[in-house]
Amino acid sequence: MVRVKLWGSLRALADGEEWVEVEASNFKELLDALAEKHPGLAPQIKRGVSLALDGVIYREAWFTKIGPENEVILMPYMVGG
């Protein structure tokens, strides 16, 4: 199981949970599992999210390995100028 932290405004769409546990071994599985467990998150996931893995921010790397030992933080999709 992987614990993933949701940012605050997503929590209302995930039964008020700050940390959600899902079965996943990579970024894609995590997103799929989150959307299945909490369908309210699906629109945001479809629009795009970033993922911080042990402090390193990934934008779209589906097959990045994730394990229970990792700190996993869901973040909005990064944009820049």
Place this chain on the structure above:
Amino acid sequence: MAFDAQAKRNFKVVGTRVTRPDGIDKVTGKAAYGADIAAPGMLYGRILRSPHAHARIVSIDTSAAEALAGVKAVVTGADLAQPDDEDFADVAINCLARDKVLYDGHAVAAVAAKSKSIAKQAIRLIKVDYEILPHVTDVDAAMQPDAPVVQEGRALETVPAGMSQNVTTHCQFGHGDLDAGFAKADKIIERSFKTAATHQGYIEPQACMASLGSDGRGEVWCCTQGQYMVRANCAAVLGVEESQLRITSSEIGGGFGGKTSTFIEPVALALSRKSGKPVKIVMTRDEVLKATGPTISSSMDIKIGMTKDGRITAARGELRYSGGAYPNGTVNMGAQAAFAAYDLEAVETVGWNAMTNRPKEIPYRAPGAPTAIYAVESVVDELCQELGLDPLDVRLMNAARKGTVSSYGPTFNDIGLVATLEAAKAHPHYTAPLGENQGRGLSCGFWFNFGGNTCVSLNINDDGTVGVVEGNPDIGGSRASISMMAAEELGVPYDKVRTVIADTSSLGFNDITDGSRVTFAVGLATIEAARAAIKEMCSRVAKIWDIDEDAVIWEDGCAKPAGPNAGTHPPMTLAEIAAIAGKTGGPIAGHHEVNADGAGVSFGVHLCDTEVDPETGATKILRYTVFQDAGKAVHPDYVEGQMQGGAVQGIGWALNEEYIYGEDGRLQNAGFLDYRVPVASDLPDIETVILEIPNPGHPYGVRGVGETPIVPPLAAISNAVSRAAGGRMTELPMSPPRLLKAMTG
């Protein structure tokens, strides 16, 4: 790709100040910018724009314009496709409005004619019948439940029910017990701030020339930060396949985020499709200011508690951003960045975006961060003043560092904030004496940086030179830095490498030049492409020497035998290997395609001395020093240029630049006479101090530097002015009338 194991690498090219490859062309006028492109039979396009802030288009009569001699085509929104995708649909209706105009300057129709004067005359002949609607240009007013609605049904699912339909985005970040944190504070300050929208202020207006034939094949030459983005937008808006469009980016006269969208290219293509001729459109400065994207305007509330010895106990911010007439997520970035410089037990940032009748917001260096950090750093400075504390010591005491749980969630790895603050503290600027009406301001800044989709092709030429092909327009010196990294890796002199920017048909997809990504991500891909070419060259040499590939190493630009069974062979240079490539297996090249991650966040600290004139309210910048963790500075001149440029743009944002709207919702200052950007005579020499803390996510330790420098100036200058003026300033810009009013009550 991780930082190279050879931690003590002695760089030979990287870190030097080589001659920039575009310098001579730019100073001699040879560089071809967007407006310099021409074609035989070319027509001139001109766009009719709305004179109203908000109105329904009842009808458009183009017959008189079409009948004018020399006019070859007229288009309206009906000539563009209506993409299903919301982002593409927004691009389409922003290029040419359909049912409503959403802001003063919104494009309504366009003509293509044989001359500029005929085109100008023709747009005056287009008759548009408008039904004027109520408008709103202020973010706080737009969030009121009874505010005029800019667009209906655009709110995301995170926006609570019952709010104005203008509110499209809501976000919240943070951790800890705020009530408990504020209860521990000896002093709490709450302040509200407002900042005006500012434009990126690039000198070169948007310009393009486009051709689209009846066979559906098209070409566009334009100034842009991303030719692949232009291709995607044009394909969606014109309803053609991407493979049929070839987009070539010109030399670019500034972007700063402002050229990360499209405004005129689809219009020029539509006019070309209708007329059968190439069409050129060059925006006027008035059009650039009215209709291309400025940054957000903001309204913010900040509350911070501090103990009497300087420890921040809790912090909360509420940000209300307006990104103009379309939804956008810039407030997400601002809300995440607001408190990123601090190690906080209790922090919360709440963000809202509201639509207003203003042009569509387009990113501006570190979008969302400068305003949020301006407000936060202003309150931190005021707390330091109230408690009699040194503002630099307080920031050091509270600074985020390795192991800090950031205000936006992740735990920081190695970051350079403390080192940057210590460099500022040790610098003579920090203790230099100040005179009457003078003040010193300080601010931290932060930006995320990112990598993204990148392709690089590196060709070993038969004369021993090297060509690098990459797909990101060079807005900050990337051709030099990419050539330098290729030269470093291959072991050849810098002047043996030339880097060019490919069109969309000549190289795989690349994300736009944004997010401070290019030196990091394209550099990373270039190093990998060079390593692929080296591997191939070593393989060729192994065959020549009839030894195992593993017995050939690459060192100082040569293949050399290595290991006990390699035998004795004279080294072969890259040029020697290249000269016989045809005989050893064919052309030698390396390429690399990646969606790069691991860009590494960046921190900066700015110090600013100002003098205020109590009689006029004018502010003079006396001294300005920028400290920034750049990772490995590939070309220090360019890094310093980014740091200086960010400071200067921030000076404009803080002191003079603002979008001023009248009661009628029309922009009052659409020109550089009334929208005042800093000029050289306004500025002192901007001093720079580069700190090189390697980014563990790049083989040379490179991290992005282009956006962080615009984050701290707003607060650094406001803090300096507030101290000089003897009162806290809470609104930007601090133009002379506004400052004079604050000083005289």
